[in-house]
Amino acid sequence: AQSVAQPEDQVNVAEGNPLTVKCTYSVSGNPYLFWYVQYPNRGLQFLLKYITGDNLVKGSYGFEAEFNKSQTSFHLKKPSALVSDSALYFCAVRGQGAGNMLTFGGGTRLMVKP
């Protein structure tokens, strides 16, 4: 079975400061990892993914994520937060043998204050 944990329901950060949204996972085999963002009354929007290669993955809107195999983590980061980054963020994982099934975390609400 595969699972994802997002330990923080909400993350608060001041505009201009760096942000981190945490994600840990459990899968069989090598993981495929994803981050999505959801703005109010909208669907989930794909931000970035890790399959293999460089542990630091860059995605849309200046976001990046770092894959850490030993800690089974895939934290989302951004060097300088914007108020417009305030949204709900979801981490997702696909493990070996999972077909095309993704397992999503419970989501973390990011609040960026001016």
Next chain:
Amino acid sequence: ETGVTQTPRHLVMGMTNKKSLKCEQHLGHNAMYWYKQSAKKPLELMFVYNFKEQTENNSVPSRFSPECPNSSHLFLHLHTLQPEDSALYLCASSQIAGDSYEQYFGPGTRLTVT
């Protein structure tokens, strides 16, 4: 979000009504999904269609009936719903090929059951 469209965007229905949700993907994908997103609950996978064939039914009550007439269209037929079925229903699509497991979501249908 224009790659996956959903109609209607909002739906209010009584418990005895019958209605249908429609999803269309314009991305050339061969897999489609229905998810339920309730307040304060993780994203729940409901149904999966790969190459128009249903491959997953995640213990969804029979009052929800999916239909996938072709790889671009997905419907969710609703009848005799309960108030607890009120939620955001999200459609997604993906390509089953290589390492392209990321799913692309529509904007969702906000369903209210009265």
